[in-house]
Amino acid sequence: MRTSRWIALLYVGPAVLVMAAACMYPVFSAFQLAGYDWSMGTPWSSARWVGWANVVSAFGNPRVWSSLWTTLLFASACVSIEMVLGIALALALERPVRGMFFFRTLFILPMMIAPIAVGLVWRYLFDAQFGLINALLGLVNFPAQIWLADPTLAFVAIVIADVWQWTPFVFIMVIAALANVDGSVIEACRIDGANWWQMIFRVKLPMIMHVIAITLMMRLVDAFRVLEVIYVLTFGGPGDSTEILALHIYKTAFIGQQLGVAAAISVLLLVVVALLSWGALHLSNPMQDDTR
Amino acid sequence: MKRRSFVNATTLTVFGAGLPVSGAIAQNRFAKYAGKTVTINIPAHPHYDAMVKLLPEFTKETGILVEVDKLAIGRLKEKQLLEMAKPQGDYDLACYIVMWKGEYVAKNLIQPLEPFFANPALADPAYEMKDIIPIYLENLGLVGGPKGYLAGPGAKLYGLPYGAETSVLAYRRDVFAKLDLKVPETYEDFSKALRILKDKSGMGALTSRGQAGHQCVHAWLLHLNPMGGSVFDANWKPRFNDKMGVAALKFLQDVVSTGPAGIPGYGQGEANTAFLQGQAAMYLDSTSLAGVVNDPARSKVVGNVSWALHPAGARRASQSGGLGLTIPKNAKNPEAAFLLMQWLTSKAQDKAVTRLGGAPMRNSTMADAELVRQYPEFIVFKEALKYSNPDWRPIIAVWDKINVQALGVGISEALTGKKSAEDALNDMVPQVTQIMREAGYKV
Numbered sequence: 227m228r229t230s231r232w233i234a235l236l237y238v239g240p241a242v243l244v245m246a247a248a249c250m251y252p253v254f255s256a257f258q259l260a261g262y263d264w265s266m267g268t269p270w271s272s273a274r275w276v277g278w279a280n281v282v283s284a285f286g287n288p289r290v291w292s293s294l295w296t297t298l299l300f301a302s303a304c305v306s307i308e309m310v311l312g313i314a315l316a317l318a319l320e321r322p323v324r325g326m327f328f329f330r331t332l333f334i335l336p337m338m339i340a341p342i343a344v345g346l347v348w349r350y351l352f353d354a355q356f357g358l359i360n361a362l363l364g365l366v367n368f369p370a371q372i373w374l375a376d377p378t379l380a381f382v383a384i385v386i387a388d389v390w391q392w393t394p395f396v397f398i399m400v401i402a403a404l405a406n407v408d409g410s411v412i413e414a415c416r417i418d419g420a421n422w423w424q425m426i427f428r429v430k431l432p433m434i435m436h437v438i439a440i441t442l443m444m445r446l447v448d449a450f451r452v453l454e455v456i457y458v459l460t461f462g463g464p465g466d467s468t469e470i471l472a473l474h475i476y477k478t479a480f481i482g483q484q485l486g487v488a489a490a491i492s493v494l495l496l497v498v499v500a501l502l503s504w505g506a507l508h509l510s511n512p513m514q515d516d517t518r
Numbered sequence: 519m520k521r522r523s524f525v526n527a528t529t530l531t532v533f534g535a536g537l538p539v540s541g542a543i544a545q546n547r548f549a550k551y552a553g554k555t556v557t558i559n560i561p562a563h564p565h566y567d568a569m570v571k572l573l574p575e576f577t578k579e580t581g582i583l584v585e586v587d588k589l590a591i592g593r594l595k596e597k598q599l600l601e602m603a604k605p606q607g608d609y610d611l612a613c614y615i616v617m618w619k620g621e622y623v624a625k626n627l628i629q630p631l632e633p634f635f636a637n638p639a640l641a642d643p644a645y646e647m648k649d650i651i652p653i654y655l656e657n658l659g660l661v662g663g664p665k666g667y668l669a670g671p672g673a674k675l676y677g678l679p680y681g682a683e684t685s686v687l688a689y690r691r692d693v694f695a696k697l698d699l700k701v702p703e704t705y706e707d708f709s710k711a712l713r714i715l716k717d718k719s720g721m722g723a724l725t726s727r728g729q730a731g732h733q734c735v736h737a738w739l740l741h742l743n744p745m746g747g748s749v750f751d752a753n754w755k756p757r758f759n760d761k762m763g764v765a766a767l768k769f770l771q772d773v774v775s776t777g778p779a780g781i782p783g784y785g786q787g788e789a790n791t792a793f794l795q796g797q798a799a800m801y802l803d804s805t806s807l808a809g810v811v812n813d814p815a816r817s818k819v820v821g822n823v824s825w826a827l828h829p830a831g832a833r834r835a836s837q838s839g840g841l842g843l844t845i846p847k848n849a850k851n852p853e854a855a856f857l858l859m860q861w862l863t864s865k866a867q868d869k870a871v872t873r874l875g876g877a878p879m880r881n882s883t884m885a886d887a888e889l890v891r892q893y894p895e896f897i898v899f900k901e902a903l904k905y906s907n908p909d910w911r912p913i914i915a916v917w918d919k920i921n922v923q924a925l926g927v928g929i930s931e932a933l934t935g936k937k938s939a940e941d942a943l944n945d946m947v948p949q950v951t952q953i954m955r956e957a958g959y960k961v
Contacts, residue, residue, distance in 0.1 A: 267599035267625045289927075353788065354780025355797050374783030375728070377934055457592075463730020464782045465931035480596045482919040483621075 253496070259489035266483055276486065284490040292466060293474040294498070300381070300470050301449035301502075304388040308445055311389065312396020313438070317426060319397075320404045330401070334394045341391070345458025348387040349374070352459070377467035380460050384468050387455050392448065396441055403437035404430065435509065443506035450499045471495050547640055551854040552581025558611040558858065559598060561591035564809050565681035565841065566613065568874035569862065576861055582854050591615070598846075602627040607848040610855035614677065616658050616839045620915040623661040623676055628844045630674045631659075634856040642860055649865065649880045654679035657908040658842035667913045678863050679879040681806075681841030684906045685740055686898060688793065688801040688811065691824040693719050701824075705745065705831040709769065712776040715799045722778030725789045725798035726770070730930035731922045733785050737773075738929050739837070740802060742766035743910040746832030749920075750912055754959045756950045758925070759943035762832075767932055767939035774933050782933040794819060802828065804840070805902075808895050809875040825898040827905065838906040840877065916957040924949045 260280050264273035284290055315333065319326055336344070351358050352373035360370040373379045407430060415429050431438070453472040456462065462469030462477070469477075471491065479488035560566040566588070573584045587609070589597055595618055601607040602622070614622065622628045635641050647655075656669050658679040663670030689701060697718055702708040715723035727733040742748070747762025757763070774781045778797040780788070786803070793801040794810065794817040801807060810816045811823050828836040843859045845852050861867055865882055872878045872889055883889060884900045911917070924946050932942035954961045 265625070266596070267603045267622075267627055269603065354783065355778055355788075355792055356795065370779060372780040372783065375780040375934065376782075377936065380783070460783070461729055461731050461733075461785075463734075463927075463930045464934040465730060465936055466927050467934075477923055481922045 256489045256492050256496070259486055260493055262486045264485050266480070266485060273486075280484075280486040280490040281493075284487050284494065289466065289469075290471075290474065290491055290494070293469050293471045294494070296381075296466075296468065297450060297470040297472070297495075300385065300388075300452075300468075301446060303385045304392070304449050305442065305445045307385070307389045308393045308396050309438070309442060311393045312441075313400050313431070315393070315397045316400035316404055317430075320401060333397050336391045337394045337398075339391070341452075341454035342458060344387060344391050345455040348383065348390075348455070349459050352383050374460055375464060377464050380464055380468050384456050384459055387459060388449065388452060391455070392445060396445065399437055399441040400434065403434035407433050439506055439509045442509070443503045446502050446506060447499050450495060450502075547642075548580035548582060548857060550639075551851070551857060553583070554851050554854045555583040555585050556610045556851055556854045556858050557585045557587060557608055558613070558855075559587045559589065559594070559601070559609045560613045561594050561841070562588055563591060563681060563841065564806065565871070565876040568871050568876035569680075571874055572862070572867060572870055576858060580857065580861070582857065584858060599627075602846045602848060604848060606850060607846050608850075609846050610849040610851045611859055612844055612846055613680065613841050614844055615841060617911070617913045617917055617921070619658070619661050619676060619842070619844075620667050620913055621918065622844070624915040627847055628676050629847055629849075629852060630676055631678070631845070631856070632675060634845075634853070634860075640853055640856055640860075642864065645860060645864060646882075649882050650679065650863070651682070651879060651881055651884070651903055653684070653838050653903055653906040653908055654682040654840075654879050657838040657906075658682055658840065665909070665912075666915070668908055677842035677844035678859060679840065680843045680859075680863060681877050682838070682879050683804040683806050683840040683877055684838050684899065684902050685803060685828045685836040686805055686895075686902050687826045687828055688807060688823050689826065690796075690799045690819060690822050692822045693721070693799045701826045702829045703827075705741075705769070705829050708829045709772065711800070712772055716776035719799050721796065722792065722798040723776040724773050724800040724802060725778055725792040726773045726781050726784065727786055727789045727803070728770075728774060728781035728784045728930070728933050729788075730782075731926035733926075734770075734782070734929040734933060735921050735925045738766055738770050738925075739911050740828075741769050741831075743837065743907055744828060744831035744833055744835045745769075748909070748912070749925075753961065754954060755961050756947050756954075758950075759940070759947055763943050764939050767929065767943060770929075771933060771939060782930060804837075805895075805899050806840070806877055808893060808899075809877070825895040827898065827902050834905045835907040835910065836902045836905050837910045838903075838908050839911070914957070916953055920950055920953055924953060 261275060261277060262273040263276045263280070264270065319329055339347075350356070354360060354370060354372045354375060357373070359373065363370060371379055373383045411429065411433070412425070415425055420429065450470075451472050452470065453476060456468055456470060456473055457476070460468040462473050472495070475488045475491050475495065478491065479485050482488075560569070570586060570588075573586070577583055594613070594615070598609070598612055598614070601609050602612075602625075612628075619628075635645075635647070655675075655678070659675045659677045660669055660673040661667060661676050663673035687702070693699075693715070694701065697714065699711060699714060700707065702711045712723040715721070727737045739749075742758070742763060745762045745766050747758065747760060747766060749756065749758045751757045778792040784792070789803065790801070790807055790810075792798045793807070796818045808825075812820050814820050827834065843862070845855050845859070849855050862871070863879060865880060868878055868880045868883045869886055869889065872883050873892070878884050878889075878896075884896050890896050928937070928942040928946040931937045932939050937945065951961055
């Protein structure tokens with residue numbers, strides 16, 4: 227029918243327009259800002275058009291590339307651990323077990339805490355003098371570590387904090403997906419004599435691969451944007467060992483007052499995240515027709 | 519003319535105009551603004567926690583209402599820049615860290631105070647500007663002059679010190695007595711004391727800030743200054759990698775290796791806590807620690823701490839810095855904001871805030887017999903102020919960038935052993951030179 231197309235447009239159009247404005251305006255603003263030399267606290271009329279100079283300056287800065295490398299390491303470490311732990315926890319708590327409600331609530335609590343508070347809590351936990359982690363290590367006769375004062379340990383510390391906060395997200399996504407797996411398929415597998423491994427890796431996980439791919443993509447995007455926890459925990463140090471790209475952008479914009487250069491680096495971050503998201507969706511894209 | 523004489527002369531000349539005001543006008547200066555609201559932006563900081571307790575009295579005396587917007591100190595600047603850039607901002611009075619004053623003036627965001635003090639309808643004839651500790655007034659308030667951030671021809675007053683500080687040495691007198699150790703007078707003694715305390719006291723020798731960024735640079739500059747070094751030469755060329763710079767960084771490396779564990783991750787809070795919790799025998803930093811050192815709720819070293827001057831190197835020199843108050847250009851109620859600022863920094867209220875644990879900014883407060891009984895360390899602090907150097911840190915408009923993005927990375931790398939002191943400092947010279955060139959300095 228000819229009218230149905232217009233009705234569909236009428237229904238969907240306003241939402242699309244609002245989404246486009248809300249999502250695309252900041253992105254286009256970042257592209258625009260990347261061409262200007264503008265400092266916060268000065269009127270926009272004083273901004274100077276510099277063309278590609280900000281992009282050249284950003285890409286020519288070795289600190290940007292070292293930050294990007296740190297970000298890639300951080301994101302790959304965090305997301306891999308979170309995916310494995312989250313899926314394992316979801317599989318473990320999938321079946322009705324005693325106290326499951328308690329465990330499910332407990333596991334999602336970290337996700338609900340404000341990132342600044344998470345950073346502060348972990349800063350105290352990792353404190354070399356008074357931290358709980360060193361106290362626990364002491365109980366098993368392990369020497370105290372200077373967690374936030376050593377480049378490698380500081381990196382481990384930010385990964386631990388992120389894993390602690392975001393594994394619950396993977397858990398909640400996967401457990402919801404597992405609840406929707408058709409019981410008759412599982413029943414059929416059992417009748418066919420599938421063992422536990424086969425049930426998990428040949429049946430359950432492939433059946434929820436769409437959700438896993440979306441979860442992976444969302445975690446990758448978030449891991450590239452994480453700022454507050456690292457800001458509080460290490461402020462990028464020692465040296466620049468934990469300075470991920472989002473923190474480098476923050477420092478460039480709000481301390482260096484180079485908003486144009488910061489916007490240019492943001493565009494780089496956007497490209498990297500878009501490429502990784504595209505890769506994640508290639509694993510299994512729920513938006514594709516899967517009747518093929 | 520010496521710098522301090524210049525500060526006194528300038529302030530007396532500029533603000534003398536406001537003095538011959540009739541008592542009647544002075545008494546009525548609040549009436550016009552009664553019922554108005556002054557919005558003040560402050561950090562979460564012990565001095566300002568004490569200040570907030572005074573505000574009901576201000577409203578009672580003047581009829582002016584005060585609304586407080588309190589933020590974490592790390593988030594203060596970005597919020598202020600956003601507010602001050604609007605045609606009309608939400609803040610009538612703002613607390614700033616000394617390092618920001620040059621940038622705020624360069625961006626035309628804050629108002630000079632001269633017109634307010636020269637206005638007989640606003641100025642308090644009993645204010646006594648010359649009673650404000652000159653080094654604080656110069657360091658926190660003046661912008662312009664030959665260097666841009668110190669006294670001299672062209673310098674104007676843009677803010678008043680409120681929460682200002684200098685550096686002193688705090689030490690555990692029980693530990694020093696037990697080890698029969700003399701309080702270090704010089705950096706040579708200081709170096710020896712670090713090793714002895716590390717080996718014999720069972721605790722870290724000297725606590726220190728060390729986190730990447732502003733914190734580790736602050737710690738390094740604390741030693742660079744008395745060792746006779748500076749960041750730039752007279753022509754703004756970086757000279758921080760000379761032998762004094764290297765010596766100061768090597769000293770800081772010694773502090774890390776003999777101090778409580780984890781200094782390269784310490785912000786000011788962790789550094790203070792290490793001393794207050796008995797993990798370090800010495801503390802060399804801001805006088806602001808005095809407010810909490812004898813508070814049993816926060817300190818395990820109550821009654822065991824004595825104070826001394828910052829040890830001397832090639833010269834005796836302590837830092838100066840901290841917080842100040844300023845009026846944004848786009849304030850809705852600038853006159854009422856000035857009245858609040860003037861009231862808070864008056865003789866009576868400076869004493870009042872000090873009694874509550876705040877930091878004094880007037881000589882008369884430091885000399886007040888009752889307060890000296892409450893805080894005997896004021897005797898040492900007053901002496902330390904004689905050696906306080908307002909040029910210990912070049913707070914030009916681009917200092918924040920140099921501080922955090924260049925020096926703050928290199929110094930941190932030296933503290934973790936990734937680079938030697940020489941390499942860390944040499945490697946930063948091109949980056950700092952580049953920042954200076956971009957800022958318009960001919961270097």
